[in-house]
Amino acid sequence: MVLTGASSGIGLAAAVELARRGDQVVLVGRDPARLRAAGERVRESSGEQPELFRSDFAVLDDVRGLAERLRANYDRIDVLANNAGAIVLEPVTTVDGFELSMQANHLAPFLLSNLLADRVRRMVVTASNAHRSGVLDPDDLNAALRHYRPFRAYGTSKQANILFTAEAARRWPRVRSYAFHPGVVSTRFGNESRVVALGMRLLPFRTPEKGAETLVWLAGQDPSRLIDGGYYADRRPHRPRQWAADPALAARLWTASAEAVGLAG
Secondary structure (H helix, E strand, O other), X not given: OEEEOOOOHHHHHHHHHXXXXXOOOEEEEOOHHHHHHHHHHHHXXXXXXXXXXXXXXXXXXXXXXXXXXHHHHOOOEOOEEEOOOOOOOOOOEOOOOOEHHHHHHHHHHHHHHHHHOOOEOEEEEEOOHHHHHOOOOOOOOOHHHOOOOHXXXXXXXXXXXXXXXXXXXHHOOOOEEEEEEOOOEOXXXXXXXXXXXXXXXXXXXXXXXXXXXXXXXXHHOOHHHOOOOOEEEOOEEOOOOHHHOOHHHHHHHHHHHHHHOOOOO
């Protein structure tokens, strides 16, 4: 099982639990020191040393390199957990020319999933009920950079996650695809802001372990008991808002995303 965003938070909690259950886990993270520390925590918990792969989702060439390394090492990936993500508090344009939260949360996992689709058996995407604030326009994936609002940009990227998952289920019948809402989890999100970081410490948010429960469940549940392309919360199917459940919008997003990351045609 390959988990992105696995050096902390939900991804690390899921990796620890899955490794304890006997799954072979592969951790992907951006920061080398935190990634090594995460690998050590998984080893201490399970007795098995996970494979570690560094990749920065703010750089699409890093994602392409990650896909190449994973393909070279694994003929089959039972589960790809697209968990990496970020709330970006200021407008940032990546080296690839995209608003950072849209790239890190959607375009990078979209690219990675496409490059690995023939190896993957199941895909789990960490989305969020923040999609309710999404205002996705597939014709302008950088729209958030104008009059930037961090949580609206984040919500738009989470809307994209849910639409991508549903469209993947339609286009890739051999890959079981699921998205989920982990709840409001106390993680490293927003640590660069003292106000957000303080709120994360003081408010009664979920632990990463609680937030990871549905990811772990979706990774191991019998597919016959799940809805392909479905959206889940607390191990139950949930209906996303209309603008995250529109098949026509999902198809448009797929086409726009493929063009953005160089996969068109």
